[in-house]
Amino acid sequence: MDAKEIESKAKALGKASAQKEPATVIVGLLKELQTGVRASEDLLRRTKIGVVVNKFKTSQAPEVARLASEIVSKWRNEVNKQKQGGGTAASRASNSPRPPQNGTGASTPASATPSDKASKLSVPPDKRTWKADGVDTAVSGSRVRDSCIGLMYDGLCVGSTESPKTVLSMAAAVEKAAHTYLGPETKPEYKEKMRSLFQNLKNKSNPTLRVQVLSGDITPDKFVRMTSDELRSEQQRAADEAIKKKNMNDAMVAQAERSISTSLQCGKCGQRKVTYTEAQTRSADEPMTLFCTCLNCGKSWRQ
Template sequence: MDAKEIETKTKALTKAASSGESPATLTSLLKELQSGVRATEDLLRSTRVGIVVNKLKTSKAPEVARLASEMVSKWRTEVNKQKQAGGAASSRGSSSPRPAQNGTGASTPAKTTPSDKASKLSVPPDKRTWKADGVDTNVTTSKVRDSCIGLMYDGLCLGSTESPKDVLKKAIAVETAAHDHLGPDTKEAYRTKMRSLFQNLKNKSNPTLRVRVLSGEIKPDQFIRMSSDELRSDSQREADEKIKKENMNNAMVAQAERSISTSLQCGKCGQRKVTYTEAQTRSADEPMTLFCTCMNCGKSWKQ
């Protein structure tokens, strides 16, 4: 699309949004812009398409908000890449050419391209975070939601070799599902769920959870509804079951029998219903120690 056509589509999108058109209409217009716009900073500013699409990130229709967020994130990445490329070109242009080793003139430098942080890893998988990957999590107009997207990214990327772009897309989808189901972001239920999901994702004893979410085996809508038991791995369930069985077996172990004496008298209530056990707590040539308990009042003593 040229600038004039983009302006026309942008005006149509603005009119559709202000007049309360259906989500399907808004989505259709957004998809046309998504496929037709080749983002540059000047183009986004002159046509105001960036401003209009950015406002739709807060749409009540999940599909509209999600698509608008993806478009803004993609355009921001493209503009940043162009800025980096422009800076690198300027730096190369100001440096003196290297002399050719064969004496025939200046050598042609090898073509270089700026690192694309949205598609390549720059840190080891076990050191990944959204900050280390250079990802922009400012996707919504809410600081709380953007922070939660960062949390989801940090939980999903740990130990993963998936591209930052794919991880961010999944993190946004999970946060959007949680916000739609439990939001708004001011509700404690939403914040508690996001913290819980993050704790489960970063659990090193449950790496399959991250893989299942990233691969799409667990859908975002399903993920945010899973119980704490469903979030655990099979190995964690087996370990818990083993502990439960051990505790049950220990509870059924017969306790040492205590003798009952009528010759021993409780110093508190005066009754002679006393149980006792014997233990050698002193040297072998001394008598054993009696540990006594009154069956009437519960007083315990030793003698």
Template sequence: MSDATELKKLVKQLQAASSASDIVSILNVLKRDFQVNESILRESKAGLAVGKLRSHESKEVSNVAKDLVKKWKTEVEKAKQQPTRKLSVTTPTTTSSSSSKTARTAKSDGIKVSAGDDTRSKCAELIYDALACDSGAPSELILQRAKAVEVAVMNDIGSTSNAYKQKIRSLFVNLKDKNNPTLRESVVSGDLPADKLAKMSSSDMASEERKAADNKIKQENLFASLGAEEQQAETDAFQCGRCKQRKCRYRQAQTRSADEPMTTFVTCVNCGNRWKFS
């Protein structure tokens, strides 16, 4: 059952599935019954559909999707290394050593990106490379999205100035981040429109994990800076959630608008645990 038509049918069922159990069931069928190659994945768009599920809210769905993507990537790489699969002027040794390590690009896809002048074409090609690096989507779709992103940046900035080039570089870095597959998949699928992407900052484009880590650092810095402003009072009115002791230091500060309650910052003297409430 390695036919692209059969795979397309399952992809449609996968996209229509509403429950986590149905999604897992379809993913298991894909994992058990299908042996794929790059052309089948591109034609059926299965790689894109399954790749998006790696960030699914259900941990079971996410884990099965990750395993399936890993399996398919291995199969695609093995197929690329077979000398009978594709005639090439390069030697088999060169092909096998580079194909397993080199990300998919416009050059490897045989795509010539044209977007007006040389600067814009090069920038659109950078966006293509970022979107395609681990995608199973068709080249034509990725090219369409890359051009749309470049046009959106051009419309927003108005010229190929330094601001335009810096924005393209920022998009390239964030889209190609190996820890943020959801961002590029949402652009390729069309869930994230190009004009909206063009206006996003680096923090807006960051992965959920990166946002959570940044927010934690921000809160810790806020806690430390507020705590250093004045001497904290010692009390046994609060119980530490970590060590269950009641020896704590606390202080209060107005961190929001005046009509909002004050925020209380508490530090456990015994274990150093810190928390806040308002």
């Protein structure tokens, strides 16, 4: 895809967003960019396509936000690799097939090429686990820590098309940050944090969290220090706020006025400090029912 085609896609994305087109339309355009663009720093600067796609990372549609984050992460890594490889030569290399890479020693995540992903992913994205991907999580020398790395891997890989090597690298980085922050691994705080992070990562209502951690938008050090409120999605916080507001409004609704009688006597404490309300619970030709509460001991009855 050349620069002119990319600019055309950028305009189409902007138009789709402005007209509030369905998420499927935006996902289709993003997938065309994901497969058709061979990113270089010059190309991204000229077309400004990175800026356009980056805006969709905050989309309320989870599939749009996830895909946009993956694309931005992929382009960023491709440009970084080109810089490390030496400009034009690296750019030429990025357009040719790359040999498969082995090992898991990288300290920071790097996006794999599509051919690398296709050759390594043997299960659907929603069925991935470290066991299904055939990953060796024994990288720390501690059985407890390696188990937590596997836990982080299972949380990060759900629904992702990133290579096992990339996911394992980030899982190990998150565990290392948690161990530094709350370790050693024998402390309850460390184990509780790892379980909490896993639960938040696999939460289906918050898919952007996984993408942000995998892409590096949320660093491992920041991730392990986030509070439970910070880990929730904007949609979850908005829903909680709506419930809180509703409960507050309900609490402010005027309650039925209760009369106070000195003629009614509490059968428990004998006091004549009794409040009551009346309601017609029987037929219209029968007396109303009194619902009574003693102000002294709290006993309630009806008569």
